[in-house]
Amino acid sequence: MLQFPSIDPVAFQIGPLLIRWYALAYLGGILLGWAYAAALVRKPALWPQGKAPCTPDQISDFVTWVTLGIILGGRLGYVLFYNPLYYLYHPAEILSVWQGGMSFHGGLIGVVLAIVIFTRRNAVSLGGFADLVAMVAPIGLLLGRLANFINGELWGRVTTAPVGMIFPDGGPLPRHPSQLYEAGLEGLALLLLLFVAGNYMRGLTRPWLITGLFGMGYGAARIFVEFFREPDAHIGFLFGGITMGMLLSLPLVLGGAALVVLALRKPAA
Numbered sequence: 430m431l432q433f434p435s436i437d438p439v440a441f442q443i444g445p446l447l448i449r450w451y452a453l454a455y456l457g458g459i460l461l462g463w464a465y466a467a468a469l470v471r472k473p474a475l476w477p478q479g480k481a482p483c484t485p486d487q488i489s490d491f492v493t494w495v496t497l498g499i500i501l502g503g504r505l506g507y508v509l510f511y512n513p514l515y516y517l518y519h520p521a522e523i524l525s526v527w528q529g530g531m532s533f534h535g536g537l538i539g540v541v542l543a544i545v546i547f548t549r550r551n552a553v554s555l556g557g558f559a560d561l562v563a564m565v566a567p568i569g570l571l572l573g574r575l576a577n578f579i580n581g582e583l584w585g586r587v588t589t590a591p592v593g594m595i596f597p598d599g600g601p602l603p604r605h606p607s608q609l610y611e612a613g614l615e616g617l618a619l620l621l622l623l624f625v626a627g628n629y630m631r632g633l634t635r636p637w638l639i640t641g642l643f644g645m646g647y648g649a650a651r652i653f654v655e656f657f658r659e660p661d662a663h664i665g666f667l668f669g670g671i672t673m674g675m676l677l678s679l680p681l682v683l684g685g686a687a688l689v690v691l692a693l694r695k696p697a698a
Contacts, residue, residue, distance in 0.1 A: 430603045433594045436579045454576035455499070458569025463492055465565045475633045477698030482557030494547050495562070498539035499569075506535010510673060511661055533570070533651075534677040540566075556636030563643035564623050564633075570647070571616025578608035585610075585657045599659075607658040614650035622646055631697055638692035644685025648678040 439447045466488050470481035483491075507530040508516045508523055516523050544562060548555045577583045584596040585605025593603025623639055623646075626632035632639050655674045660666055664673055 430591065430593050430595070431606070433581070433596055438580050449576075450579045451573075451576040454572040455569070458572045459492060459496055459499075461568045461572075462565035463488060465568065466561055469561060469564060469627070469633075475627065475631075476557065477634050477636065482554040482561060483551070487551060487553065488561075490551075491543075491547050494543040495540055498541075498543035499536045500539075502539015502542070503531035503533070503536030506532030506538060510535060510677065512663060515663075537681075554636065556640070557633075560627075560633055560636060560639035563640045564627050566643060567616050567620035567623065567647075571612050571620065574608050574612035574616055578606065578612070583608055584659060586659050588657075604659065605657040607654055610654045610657060611650070614654060615647055619643065619646045619650065634697040635692040635695060637688045641685045641688030641690075641692060644681040645689065646685070648681030648685060651675075651678040652682070 436450075438449050438451065440450050440453055441448050467485040469475065470483060470485060470488065473479040473481060476482065504523070510532050512530070540562065544559055545555065547553070548558050581597045581599070584594075584599045585607030587593075587600075587602045588605050589603070590605070592606065594606050595601065595603050623632075623642060626642055627639055632642070652675050655672045655678075658672075658674070660672045660674075666672060667676060
């Protein structure tokens, strides 16, 4: 059994203001994604006809849009997908994000809406811009799952495997550190996969290919990790051992596969 590290969820304090690792993970994901995206658009050889879908200045403008999409979409997704009855009777708590409760799938919907609105307002190629966002998204996933681990939340199922940990709020039995599994697969592994596909396999010259790979990669990784992750107590298993995370991730796998097939049918530009 591994020892759960004792890390204070509060990174530092400024007067009465507590700065948590979870908030820093969101901030770090956005800032690092911003820098990585700006670096990618400065490499014209990666893009169709040697032209990136946007400028670094447009990426800077998009940061506000994507931040709102992540936070509002993530929170509303959690409310609607994971605990609708509770918030139906406690609507005042819907915006209480400091109490926890964010959904990746809701955040994804928020980001998709932000991309669609932004590209239309700025006459930017939708497919190319979506691929750019997909390239950098695993950074946020990696940092977010590490923050979940520091918080001791979203732990895995009880296990007798040597990787088991006893989490502060997870009961007396060792559990899978499923947050680290997700950080490794949805974050680091997916980031490296898309990096290779985009930088060395000319993936960005085929609009929607990177977006499709992201959907397939995230969906498959999430479904796999759900076999080790403890379902939310108020939801449990839906049917036949299926969890809400699996159900919400299946469309990503299917939709991502469809985008990959469509992108590969067109010649690279």
